[in-house]
């Protein structure tokens with residue numbers, strides 16, 4: 001029977017966040033269920049004008065809170081990694097919307113964000129680029145049709161060969177890794193999902209297969225893990241020229257306090273963890289981002 005388990009076990013967790021090491025990827029996860037009014041208002045004070053505009057456009061309370069906690073979590077993690085107050089960090093975005101740090105961070109830090117119902121993650125590494133994705137695999141009738149429409153021919157064939165239940169699980173492995181990779185590149189879904197393939201063949205770390213005119217697959221380290229909450233988490237990080245691999249670690253920050261420049265005290269979780277990742281309510285069905293219908297066949301792998 002095909003191997004269902006992720007390619008690496010749950011990463012070890014730690015309760016306090018420290019700057020990421022040269023050969024590490026830190027994935028910091030937070031619950032989106034923080035309800036401490038004082039904490040939330042402190043997060044709100046950190047919003048930029050642009051954030052505030054997007055915040056005001058969130059129609060539902062759940063989305064508004066997730067948006068707010070995401071911004072605060074990113075500032076929290078990056079302030080520790082850059083060694084500056086969280087409200088001093090200035091963010092921008094590339095043409096495809098990938099957030100980046102404009103100022104001020106003396107350390108070389110790449111980061112990326114993903115959220116899904118119940119969970120928000122920020123991944124950081126001392127690398128040129130990183131992408132992260134998180135999904136909650138749920139049986140969806142049309143998984144295989146989605147794969148046939150958007151995945152590469154090799155991936156569709158590999159899925160077709162699996163028993164239906166295993167196929168559902170593997171579909172989400174593909175999806176999460178593919179999205180982490182396009183997020184690492186920063187190009188979003190403008191890079192059609194059939195332009196590259198995830199190769200699970202040898203049972204070790206998944207590999208990226210891509211035509212040389214699109215990218216060099218050897219440049220990317222892909223990692224996939226299952227969280228005890230059932231979420232699937234994928235990271236794509238660009239390797240250094242030496243090819244030295246990264247170790248991926250998962251940490252939790254629930255709830256967390258942001259350290260503004262005018263405040264004093266320690267940066268770190270403000271009190272003991274109130275709710276672990278395992279305690280999250282069952283997330284709703286996975287929702288896939290709007291994808292291009294006119295997938296290109298020029299780059300098919």
Ligand SMILES: CC(C)(COP(=O)(O)OP(=O)(O)OC[C@H]1O[C@@H](n2cnc3c(N)ncnc32)[C@H](O)[C@@H]1OP(=O)(O)O)[C@@H](O)C(=O)NCCC(=O)NCCS
Nearest residue numbers: 070096097098113114115183186187188189190289291292
């Ligand atoms: C990046 C993208 C794939 C994420 O989709 P998603 O599954 O809905 O959301 P996730 O939770 O995984 O990630 C969302 C986060 O990714 C980050 N992000 C946004 N655009 C990104 C990009 N181009 N590359 C990397 N990360 C991006 C943001 O931090 C965002 O969270 P925020 O809005 O709270 O800041 C999707 O938003 C996208 O493709 N955007 C680019 C637009 C595009 O290419 N459109 C063409 C459609 S054919």
